[in-house]
Amino acid sequence: MEPTGVPARELSDEELERQGTHAHATRNWVFLHGTAEQFAHHTERMLELEKEYLRRHPKRTWQGSAEAGGEVDEATRLRTALRGLVTQIExxxxxxxxxxxxxxxxxxxxxxxxxxxxxxxxxxxxxxxxxxxxxxxxxxxxxxxxxxxxxxxxxxxxxxxxxxxxxxxxxxxxxxxxxxxxxxxxx
The missing domain is CATH 1.10.10 (Arc Repressor Mutant, subunit A)
Incomplete structure (x- = not known):
């Protein structure tokens, strides 16, 4: 699949945040009503935007909040996500x-x-x-x-x-x- 659009690394911070917000807002529709190709493209673009956002702003997401500043294992990611859900529910x-x-x-x-x-x-x-x-x-x-x-x-x-x-x-x-x-x- 040929990527379309401006590469995430070339977007301004504002445009990166805008496109990321839009990708998340349209995710459910693409999942339920889009074609397999649309879903694959949407997934690829959303992950590209998220990866770039995490690279630029590692302390703004739970993925980048590891104490050591490095990668966290999958169990830690899941534990952190679950704690976040519990906090939101509370x-x-x-x-x-x-x-x-x-x-x-x-x-x-x-x-x-x-x-x-x-x-x-x-x-x-x-x-x-x-x-x-x-x-x-x-x-x-x-x-x-x-x-x-x-x-x-x-x-x-x-x-x-x-x-x-x-x-x-x-x-x-x-x-x-x-x-x-x-x-x-x-x-």
Whole structure:
């Protein structure tokens, strides 16, 4: 099969992300309704885009989050994927929980959530503070939150607390002045 389109290595970061997002959005349709040739081409292109994205941004995906920075074995990949699914399911269940509020990651007196911890919040905020320019790409922040053991719902609270501890600046996430102050009181 002859590849078509601009090689992934030649795409800008924005175009690589756009094409990767589009490939994932159209995957189900191609799987269910496309021809065998369309499916094969789609698979090849999607893998090419993913491989290039991982090469450029290894810390933004679970595949590139190995502590040693190298390749991870299949069992580690599966274990990490399963942990990610469990975290996502727990977040969905927590959002649908009809029980009274059990606290939030950033609000109240302790900055601990139903599953999160003050230590986890501190580890995440410290990682943002220690990043180059005090900023992390949003996907790198999600990886840092996973390492810190913070569910997505608790991370979301860091943006919604009064005052917020984290803020979005385009695709980057930055520590607010309140976040710096919160972190300074726990160091």
């Amino acid at each position: 977040s969905v269940l927590a959002e649908a929980d009809p029980l009274p509020d059990k606290g939030s990651a950033a609000g109240g007196g302790g900055a601990t959530g139903a599953r999160g911890s003050s230590a986890g919040v501190a580890a995440l905020l410290r990682e943002v503070a220690d990043a180059p320019g005090g900023r992390l790409h949003r996907l790198e922040l999600h990886q840092a939150a996973r390492r810190a053991g913070l569910p997505r719902a608790d991370v979301a609270q860091l943006y919604r607390s009064d005052p917020p501890l984290l803020a979005a600046d385009g695709a980057d996430r930055v520590l607010t002045d309140a976040g710096k102050e919160w972190l300074a009181h726990r160091s």
